Amino acid sequence: MEREMAASYEPKLNSEIRIFESSDEIVTDLAEYISQVSEISVKERGYFAIALSGGPLVSFLRKLCEVPYNKTLDWSKWYIFWSDERAVAKNHADSNYKLTKEEFLSKVPILSGHVYSINDGATVEDAATDYEFVIRQLVKIRTIGVSESNDCPKFDLILLSMGSDGHVASLFPNHQALELKDDWVTYITDSPQPPPERITFTLPVINSASNIAILATGVDKANAVHSAVSDSSDGLDAAAPLPARMVQPTDGKLVWFLDKAAASSLEALSDDAYQQQHLSYASSGSASGDEAAALSRNHTGFPCVGWTILAGRDAGASGPSLLSDTAKCTAFALSTPVARIAMFDAEFITWRAKAILSGGGRGESPASTSHGGDDVHDAEPWNDGRIPQVDGGCSSK
Numbered sequence: 001m002e003r004e005m006a007a008s009y010e011p012k013l014n015s016e017i018r019i020f021e022s023s024d025e026i027v028t029d030l031a032e033y034i035s036q037v038s039e040i041s042v043k044e045r046g047y048f049a050i051a052l053s054g055g056p057l058v059s060f061l062r063k064l065c066e067v068p069y070n071k072t073l074d075w076s077k078w079y080i081f082w083s084d085e086r087a088v089a090k091n092h093a094d095s096n097y098k099l100t101k102e103e104f105l106s107k108v109p110i111l112s113g114h115v116y117s118i119n120d121g122a123t124v125e126d127a128a129t130d131y132e133f134v135i136r137q138l139v140k141i142r143t144i145g146v147s148e149s150n151d152c153p154k155f156d157l158i159l160l161s162m163g164s165d166g167h168v169a170s171l172f173p174n175h176q177a178l179e180l181k182d183d184w185v186t187y188i189t190d191s192p193q194p195p196p197e198r199i200t201f202t203l204p205v206i207n208s209a210s211n212i213a214i215l216a217t218g219v220d221k222a223n224a225v226h227s228a229v230s231d232s233s234d235g236l237d238a239a240a241p242l243p244a245r246m247v248q249p250t251d252g253k254l255v256w257f258l259d260k261a262a263a264s265s266l267e268a269l270s271d272d273a274y275q276q277q278h279l280s281y282a283s284s285g286s287a288s289g290d291e292a293a294a295l296s297r298n299h300t301g302f303p304c305v306g307w308t309i310l311a312g313r314d315a316g317a318s319g320p321s322l323l324s325d326t327a328k329c330t331a332f333a334l335s336t337p338v339a340r341i342a343m344f345d346a347e348f349i350t351w352r353a354k355a356i357l358s359g360g361g362r363g364e365s366p367a368s369t370s371h372g373g374d375d376v377h378d379a380e381p382w383n384d385g386r387i388p389q390v391d392g393g394c395s396s397k
């Protein structure tokens with residue numbers, strides 16, 4: 001199925017970030033994603049064990065209730081669990097089970113005996129113990145898989161949605177439940193969001209899943225998304241990372257489903273991070289192609305593969321670098337910067353190409369404007385106006 005995607009990045013080997021124009025596009029892609037994961041699981045294991053969350057996530061499953069999925073998926077092999085549940089009666093307005101039943105389970109032919117809801121007749125502590133016991137029995141008979149690296153259950157898919165504070169399931173920031181290593185299911189009685197009593201999978205269980213999807217939509221999630229996927233720990237308390245940042249599959253794969261609003265800080269991060277790490281500027285008095293090549297030989301801090309002259313006599317010219325892989329950035333500044341040269345590595349080209357393909361770059365013919373007496377060109381597709389015009393020196397790292 002074709003999908004309309006604003007951009008898709010691969011920040012880590014086992015994770016992917018998908019960014020969509022609208023919630024409707026997420027709904028479409030999520031249905032296809034779940035369908036594919038379920039087909040693979042049924043083919044490989046004979047079962048599809050999926051854990052759901054509450055909140056806005058359930059309404060994002062709506063396309064699975066429609067043609068073709070409602071007819072084509074092997075629903076008899078689906079086993080439903082909850083990664084978290086509020087400790088309320090099943091008919092209570094806060095119940096994740098009630099929400100899921102009304103919006104999803106009642107609309108698809110999942111067998112009622114395959115729906116593992118949490119015991120609402122016990123204390124929250126006992127309900128957590130019961131749920132873990134049930135999961136242990138199902139792991140023994142391999143209805144739920146088992147992790148190769150520990151004895152944790154290996155759900156085929158755990159669907160999470162992240163709160164604006166970065167919580168996932170009912171694992172909230174700074175909560176001691178984040179530290180549990182041996183429990184599979186735990187309980188909390190002090191949820192910062194009502195209701196206070198909840199049951200939740202622990203991080204070892206979440207991270208042992210074959211597939212994890214995290215959904216986040218809306219601008220109120222943008223900062224948490226940024227903190228959760230950023231490589232740097234800027235602005236983060238390293239001792240207390242966001243729960244969503246602690247979702248790191250051991251052997252499986254993590255996919256983020258974001259709308260543009262939730263990804264807005266992420267794109268800014270992506271630009272900045274790439275520009276700092278993979279692009280360097282220098283200024284020169286003559287700005288010929290030969291000089292650019294000489295500069296790229298001496299003045300970048302990464303394996304430079306090419307250069308383009310942004311301003312000066314040969315503005316618009318570009319070429320391959322003469323730099324060796326081991327060359328390091330050295331201080332470089334001229335008293336009269338009259339030309340600007342950008343030098344970049346191979347990853348920068350790939351990043352720009354992705355941005356252009358996904359609509360992030362202008363991708364038009366070079367345009368020439370007058371700038372401080374120099375001709376300044378949008379010389380190459382990778383200079384789409386987002387590359388800052390920096391005078392003098394090597395700005396890398």
Ligand SMILES: O=C(O)[C@H](O)[C@@H](O)[C@H](O)[C@H](O)COP(=O)(O)O
Nearest residue numbers: 053054055161162163164168169
């Ligand atoms: O039962 C729950 O509360 C959910 O499982 C919870 O993890 C939810 O998915 C997030 O709170 C995101 O929801 P919001 O987008 O409404 O914050």
